[in-house]
Amino acid sequence: MRNIYLIAAKEIQESLRNRWVLLMTALLAALALSLTFLGSAPVGTVGARTLDVVIVSLSSLTIFLVPLLALLISHDAIVGETERGTMLLLLSYPVSRGQVLIGKFAGHLAILAFATVLGYGTAAVTLSATGSTITAQSWIAFAAMIGTSILLGAAFIAIGYLVSVLVRERATAAGIAIGVWLLLVIVFDMGLLGVLVVDQGRLISSTALSGLLLLNPTDVYRLLNLAGTANVSSFSGMSGLAGTVTLSPALLLGALAAWTLVPLAFAAMIFSRREL
Amino acid sequence: MTSLVEISHVTKRYGAVDGVRDISFALQPGQTVALVGHNGAGKTTLIKLMLGLLRPNEGNIRVLGEDPAAGSTEARRKLGYLPESVSFNTALTGREVLAFYARLKSEPVDCTGPLLDRVGLAKAADRRIGTYSKGMRQRLGLAQALIGSPRLLLLDEPTTGLDPGLRMEFYEIIGELRARGTTVVLSSHVLTELEERTERVIIISRSRLVADGTLDELRRIAKLPARIRFSVTQGGTEKLREVMGAAATTGTFNGHRAEFDVTPAQKIEVLRRAATAGDLIDDIDVIPPSLDELYAHFLRGGAA
Numbered sequence: 001m002r003n004i005y006l007i008a009a010k011e012i013q014e015s016l017r018n019r020w021v022l023l024m025t026a027l028l029a030a031l032a033l034s035l036t037f038l039g040s041a042p043v044g045t046v047g048a049r050t051l052d053v054v055i056v057s058l059s060s061l062t063i064f065l066v067p068l069l070a071l072l073i074s075h076d077a078i079v080g081e082t083e084r085g086t087m088l089l090l091l092s093y094p095v096s097r098g099q100v101l102i103g104k105f106a107g108h109l110a111i112l113a114f115a116t117v118l119g120y121g122t123a124a125v126t127l128s129a130t131g132s133t134i135t136a137q138s139w140i141a142f143a144a145m146i147g148t149s150i151l152l153g154a155a156f157i158a159i160g161y162l163v164s165v166l167v168r169e170r171a172t173a174a175g176i177a178i179g180v181w182l183l184l185v186i187v188f189d190m191g192l193l194g195v196l197v198v199d200q201g202r203l204i205s206s207t208a209l210s211g212l213l214l215l216n217p218t219d220v221y222r223l224l225n226l227a228g229t230a231n232v233s234s235f236s237g238m239s240g241l242a243g244t245v246t247l248s249p250a251l252l253l254g255a256l257a258a259w260t261l262v263p264l265a266f267a268a269m270i271f272s273r274r275e276l
Numbered sequence: 277m278t279s280l281v282e283i284s285h286v287t288k289r290y291g292a293v294d295g296v297r298d299i300s301f302a303l304q305p306g307q308t309v310a311l312v313g314h315n316g317a318g319k320t321t322l323i324k325l326m327l328g329l330l331r332p333n334e335g336n337i338r339v340l341g342e343d344p345a346a347g348s349t350e351a352r353r354k355l356g357y358l359p360e361s362v363s364f365n366t367a368l369t370g371r372e373v374l375a376f377y378a379r380l381k382s383e384p385v386d387c388t389g390p391l392l393d394r395v396g397l398a399k400a401a402d403r404r405i406g407t408y409s410k411g412m413r414q415r416l417g418l419a420q421a422l423i424g425s426p427r428l429l430l431l432d433e434p435t436t437g438l439d440p441g442l443r444m445e446f447y448e449i450i451g452e453l454r455a456r457g458t459t460v461v462l463s464s465h466v467l468t469e470l471e472e473r474t475e476r477v478i479i480i481s482r483s484r485l486v487a488d489g490t491l492d493e494l495r496r497i498a499k500l501p502a503r504i505r506f507s508v509t510q511g512g513t514e515k516l517r518e519v520m521g522a523a524a525t526t527g528t529f530n531g532h533r534a535e536f537d538v539t540p541a542q543k544i545e546v547l548r549r550a551a552t553a554g555d556l557i558d559d560i561d562v563i564p565p566s567l568d569e570l571y572a573h574f575l576r577g578g579a580a
Contacts, residue, residue: 006379017367085363089420092327092359093380094352276329 003095007103008110015073015111024069024111028119031061036123051127051138055145058120059225062149063218067156067181070112074160075177077104078271080170088276097272105157105264112153120146148224148256155217155259161267165274188216210247217259224252278341280305280428280459281326286335288321294483295321298335301478301488303461305427308454308473311463313480314575319463320360322480323430326461327357340428353381356426360433360463362417366406370397370416373405374423383424394449395419411442418449429453429460436464447473467571479574487574491567498573500565501537503527504546507559508534519553520546 015021035057078101081087090100124142128134160177167173192212196204204212213219279302288295296318303309311319324330325337328344337344340351364373374388392401395415400408408416414434421429431450435443450460450473462474477494479487487494504524508516513529523545524536538546543562550557 002382003380006376010376013372014365014367085359085361086365088324088329088359089357089362090380091329092352092355092357093377094349094382095380096347275331276324 003099004103004106007095007100008107011104011107012110015107020073021111021115024115025118028065028115029122031065032058032120032123033126035061036127051124051134051142054123054127055138055141056226058123059145059149059222062116062145062152062225063222064185066112066116066149066153067185067218069115070108070153070156071160071163071177071181073108073111074157075163075173076170077108077161078164078267079167079173080164082276083170091276098268101161101264101268101271105154105161108157109150109154112157113150116146116149116153120149145225148221148253151253151256151260152217152221155256155263158260158263158267162263162270165267165271184216184218189219214247214252214255217256220252220255220259223247224249224256279303279338280340281461282336282338283322283326284336286325286332286337288325288330288332294318295330296325296480297483299480299485300335301485303428303459305459306454306457307476308450308460309462309476309478310467310474311461311478311480312467312571313463313465315465317465317480318483319465319480320432323357323432323461323463326430327355353424354427356421356423356429358417358421358429358431358434360436362413364405364413364416366404369402369404370408370412370419371401373416374419377420378423381424387423388419391419391422394422396445411438414438414442418446422449422453425456425458427458429458431460431462433463433465467567479571481575481577486577491570494570494574495565496540498565498570499539500569500573501539502543502565503563504536504538504543504550505561505563506534506536506550506557507532508556509558512556515556516550516553519549519556521549523549 012021032054036054078087081090091097120142124134124139159180163173163176163180167176196209213223281303283302284300286299287297299318299322311322313319321330325332326339326344328339328347331345340354342348342351344351368376370392371388374391375385378385378388389398392398395418397412397415397419400412405413405416414437418431418434421431429450435446438446450462453460467477467479474491476490477487478485479494487497489497506516510531513531513534516534517529520536524538524542527534527536529535536546547560547562550560
């Protein structure tokens with residue numbers, strides 16, 4: 001435990017020092033604030049909107065940005081240290097490879113969680129300070145959105161580690177990370193949509209669709225947030241899908257957890273067998 | 277006597293390529309051992325095997341009584357390692373990095389101050405490592421290896437690329453450690469760099485151990501000729517060669533100077549005859565074979 005804590009603390013210290021944390025928080029806050037206050041500009045009005053609408057905008061932002069940020073900090077974690085030569089020294093210390101990986105995971109997740117809570121929280125707090133009335137239910141939905149955003153980040157950090165232990169060079173890891181992002185964030189949904197249009201409901205039942213959506217952590221996140229509560233789903237235009245897909249929030253949360261734990265376990269296994 | 281490190285018939289292959297092949301030796305407490313070999317001979321592989329970062333394909337390794345690949349915490353706390361071309365995260369200061377490593381070894385963080393002092397980094401301790409020179413990074417590397425007074429120190433090419441002054445300081449610190457009973461393993465690709473500071477030399481060539489012993493032992497085994505240089509009075513060279521007769525015949529000669537190549541067995545006879553030469557000789561130097569010659573002999577595949 002102590003070693004995991006030490007490694008996590010060092011990871012956080014380094015990220016604070018090289019201003020990664022600052023940059024990430026500022027980016028998320030700036031985007032969240034502009035979505036909150038300028039999001040309605042295209043329809044002719046500039047002004048604050050209700051928190052439910054903000055949840056929808058921020059969820060869509062999360063789907064693109066959080067996986068990208070998570071992969072950015074994680075793809076380098078193992079292969080980068082190996083390439084720079086710092087891993088060799090670290091592993092000569094009384095610390096196991098599992099502890100190194102879990103410690104890094106804890107550190108990276110803390111950084112991402114900090115940036116998300118602070119960045120998105122700024123938007124909500126500003127919104128309530130400017131006089132919008134926000135119901136308790138909306139606050140809960142907002143907190144759930146932040147929580148699941150962090151979980152989505154955890155899944156992509158774990159996927160990034162898996163990439164990082166599989167390759168020999170940092171450049172390869174970066175390339176694969178971008179590929180993973182494109183595949184899961186953009187290509188998968190487009191492909192699925194295409195298949196559904198062609199299929200016209202003949203072969204793919206709603207159960208099969210539910211299963212297919214679980215294969216992509218960003219879709220799991222989307223279902224959790226955009227179709228979650230009645231208020232939000234009517235704003236997001238997901239109520240149609242929400243009616244079709246019958247997946248309980250517990251199952252969806254379980255799927256996100258699996259998307260974190262399975263890649264992490266594989267990464268740990270491969271890393272412990274790897275010779276430096 | 278229990279050995280600190282025991283390596284028996286260890287072979288490590290990378291695919292079809294041999295890293296090290298059938299290497300055996302044991303290290304005793306308090307020894308300073310030089311691991312010498314050309315680039316790519318297998319020195320780093322051997323050190324990584326001792327650290328447990330690589331597992332041998334064949335053979336057994338025990339370090340501080342444990343199998344290093346099992347990752348025993350106790351054994352690793354008593355082990356210091358300086359990698360070849362050591363590197364650190366450049367965003368942190370020397371003191372921060374050293375504190376991190378001290379905590380990992382469960383040593384008090386206060387130990388970092390004296391250590392930084394010891395390696396001459398006290399003034400630069402609170403600067404970012406990004407601003408350090410290569411020599412300073414190497415000093416920091418040594419400082420982290422010294423955390424917790426290890427019983428075994430593995431230093432991979434510690435003095436490569438250091439200026440001579442720094443190298444001297446390095447060996448001074450290693451000398452102090454030896455006095456405290458630490459076993460030090462130094463690797464190097466040139467024997468001369470070690471400057472007779474190690475009591476034992478292990479030479480590795482093309483993945484195999486080719487020589488193991490003290491420098492004197494290696495000299496004896498190699499039977500390399502020593503050189504005896506006489507300064508003689510003008511024109512005395514020929515007379516001296518007559519005095520030597522069959523005892524020494526080869527060498528280089530000019531007006532003032534006669535140099536004979538002699539085997540260890542011939543040496544005494546040559547000096548005895550020189551004593552009979554009287555006024556002929558102004559001065560005598562006996563030059564043992566240099567470390568480079570010795571090293572080259574073993575690398576050529578000379579008897580070990």
